[in-house]
Amino acid sequence: MKVSTRGDYAARALLSLALHESDRPTSVKEIAERTNLPQPYLEQILLAVKGAGLVRSKRGVGGGYVLARPPTEITVAEILAAVDGPLTTLMGEHDHCEGHCVLQEVWVGVSEEMGKLLAGYTLAELVDRTRIGHPDVASVTSTARDRRTSRATTP
Numbered sequence: 200m201k202v203s204t205r206g207d208y209a210a211r212a213l214l215s216l217a218l219h220e221s222d223r224p225t226s227v228k229e230i231a232e233r234t235n236l237p238q239p240y241l242e243q244i245l246l247a248v249k250g251a252g253l254v255r256s257k258r259g260v261g262g263g264y265v266l267a268r269p270p271t272e273i274t275v276a277e278i279l280a281a282v283d284g285p286l287t288t289l290m291g292e293h294d295h296c297e298g299h300c301v302l303q304e305v306w307v308g309v310s311e312e313m314g315k316l317l318a319g320y321t322l323a324e325l326v327d328r329t330r331i332g333h334p335d336v337a338s339v340t341s342t343a344r345d346r347r348t349s350r351a352t353t354p
Contacts, residue, residue, distance in 0.1 A: 202279065203279075203282070203283050205244055205247075205282040205283060206278070206279040206282055206283050208234075208236050208240065208241060208244050209244050209245075209247070209248055209278050209279070209281060209282045210275060210278050210279070211234045211236060212230050212234060212236065212241060212244065212245060212248070213248065213253065213254070213266070213273065213278055213322060214322060214325050214326070214329070215230050215233050215234050216230065216254065216264060216265065216266050217266060217270040217273075217322040217323070217325070217326045218326055218329060218330075219233070220265075220266065220270070221265075222265075223261070223263075223265075224256070224257045224261065224262055224263030224264055224265050225263045225264055225265070226262065226263040226264075227241055227242050227245060227263065227264070229263070230245075230263075230264070244282055245264055247281055247282045248278065248281045248282065249264070250281070251277070251280070251281030252267055252268075253266070253267055253268070253273055253277060253278065253281055254266055254267050255267045266322070269323070270321060270322035270323040270326055271321050271322075271323040272321070273321060273322045274317065274318045274319070274320060274321050274322075275317045275318075275320040275321075275325075276314055276317035276318040276320075277318075279317060286310065286313065286314040286317065287307070287310045287311060287314055
């Protein structure tokens with residue numbers, strides 16, 4: 200399966216919101232800087248994700264985006280569907296070519312399985328997996344500070 204650029208960017212943006220979750224909205228500029236995504240394109244993607252009900256926005260000074268639901272309730276399948284449309288392949292009219300019907304059944308089956316797989320990944324799980332490989336900057340900073348303090352107080 201090939202994930203579209205829109206789908207990849209949407210997933211990265213929402214993962215960033217989940218990683219840095221707070222009550223204060225996060226600006227598009229801040230999301231773009233954290234994810235290294237182009238801001239104008241990201242603005243379009245976030246509007247689509249907002250339309251799907253995955254994020255909420257606040258306008259004006261201090262405005263930006265927050266997740267509309269907890270990260271445990273947002274799946275990768277929903278994110279991709281928000282920007283790319285439904286993930287399932289639909290059976291179309293058959294042109295009665297040799298094997299066409301059988302192949303259509305295979306494509307639909309593969310599409311359905313991929314949808315189930317993507318629906319099994321939530322933002323919360325991705326946050327956990329990200330933090331295992333990339334500890335939170337705040338915890339790394341406080342750990343380093345604790346080491347410096349213990350060295351300074353140890354005789």
